[in-house]
Amino acid sequence: MDQAFELPDSTDWLETPLSLLAPFESSLRCQVCKDFFNNPVITSCSHTFCSLCIRRCLSAEGKCPACRSSDQELKLRRNWAVQELVDAFQLARPSVLNLARSENARLARGEEEIEKPAQKKRKIKQAEEKELQVPETDSQGRRTRSGRSINSSAEERIVPHIMPEVIEDSQDDEEYMPEDGLVACPICFRKMKEEAVFPHLSIHQQEEEAPVKPPTKPASFGSLKGPSQRGPALPNKQPERLPAINYSILKDNSLRKKLRDLGIPDWGQKQLLQRRHTEWMNLWNANCDSKYPKSKRILLQELEVWERTQGGHAVTPSAFSTSSNVMRKDFDANEWSNNHDDDFKRLIANARKKSEAQVRSTIPGASPSSSEQREPQPQHPARIPANGARIEFNPDTDANHVVDLSG
């Protein structure tokens, strides 16, 4: 587990001259998992999260983690623009970070700043000129072609302007450099003569129209036109989303059968079955938001990881690890009351001694004011503040369970 410091993180920028990229990178990361957005979706309150992260939050709490307004899974919408930002940034990140770090190292070595940058500039200029020539003649010659070609030539023209800023002298990205007169297809990166590129691109266009498996190199150039072209084509090959289940109306066995039908493990008590089904539903539906959905086998492996870390194979039973679980939607009241039966009985007995009426005070109307409902706390007679103000309630103590039970 010592790869903690190998995890790419926004703080990687802090020690470089590009420290201002740290907040930029943070904003491309999901606030729940702190990773780059993975299949970002937008909530009805306009906050963006990874599809899986927000689904897990919503199934636990039903609220947006950022602003806490209520939301539903069904209202989540994919946020392609953010996905492309993330893809593009991740592609550029290593080289930019390298450049920033080597700049740092150079500054640290105290080299003169006059010579090298000048050299670099010349090199970049050359590259720029070299590249600019290629697409420019092309786009002029073929302006009358279909909109698609104009699009792609526009893309190519953008490239030379962007690339030189990113390139490091020795680490040029070969894909975009016209070596021996060949240029790379912006989609599949195969090298070919420049005249061949546009006819070749139409092959990709045909491929896209007829649903085939996704290209091996997803984001990069191809993604520039992703939203308009791939978006509408998706639903055809998308796996169907799983509907939510109202667990309370299902008997153990019918729930077990549902899990079996879905092809996921069906062992364990009902509470575990519920949690497993919820996790599976989240994994599955988040996968439906992906441009390149994973296979069921991979999803099953992810469920297996969940099983080991949070599910039935987890070391500590997570259900009772924190008091907050009492508030969870999938909280198993029966199991809880079985486990705490003795506590409840003792507390009830104590409370009865004090006052019969007060024990039942959580029934609406049984007590005249809500402040009195708070009074029956057998455990903390000493804690009543001198001024008679509202008593504090500690969710960790058993006092709370008296209320839970009678309510």
Add this chain to the structure above:
Amino acid sequence: MASSVAQKRLFHEYKNLSTNPPEGITAGPVSEDDMFYWEALIQGPEETPFEGGVFAAELKFPRDYPLSPPTMKFIGGGVWHPNVYPNGTVCISILHPPGDDPNHYEHASERWSPIQSVEKILISVMSMLAEPNDESPANVEAAKMWRERRAEYEQKVRDEVKKGLGL
């Protein structure tokens, strides 16, 4: 790798806290083999009776972190404060999940949500040391003293701080 969401997220937070720590705060897992158990050191905020003190606390994270908040407990005792239980457990709104508001005094916006973080918790605890919230007294005696006999309260805090530093 079979690392869970929680572990990965805790790695991120750990890295963030070690490369860019907020002033007066240090925190990290006791051992990198168990990301769910952390220790933190908090400096007593300046211009408060806690000034000069360094307070150690343990943080325990649930397996479904960040859906559920961690718990935080000062270890070694010596934090005499209205919002800290005599056993050291910290009672502060950011550590309470939003559904769980037995006192009806906490704004939902102050409470735990998956977008909060260890860093925000520790910063909140630091400002809690400076400004107790006597609406939720975890330590009623301390709350009473803070409300009614402020000088005595501050003296007691200073004494505890000195004791904690071994003076």
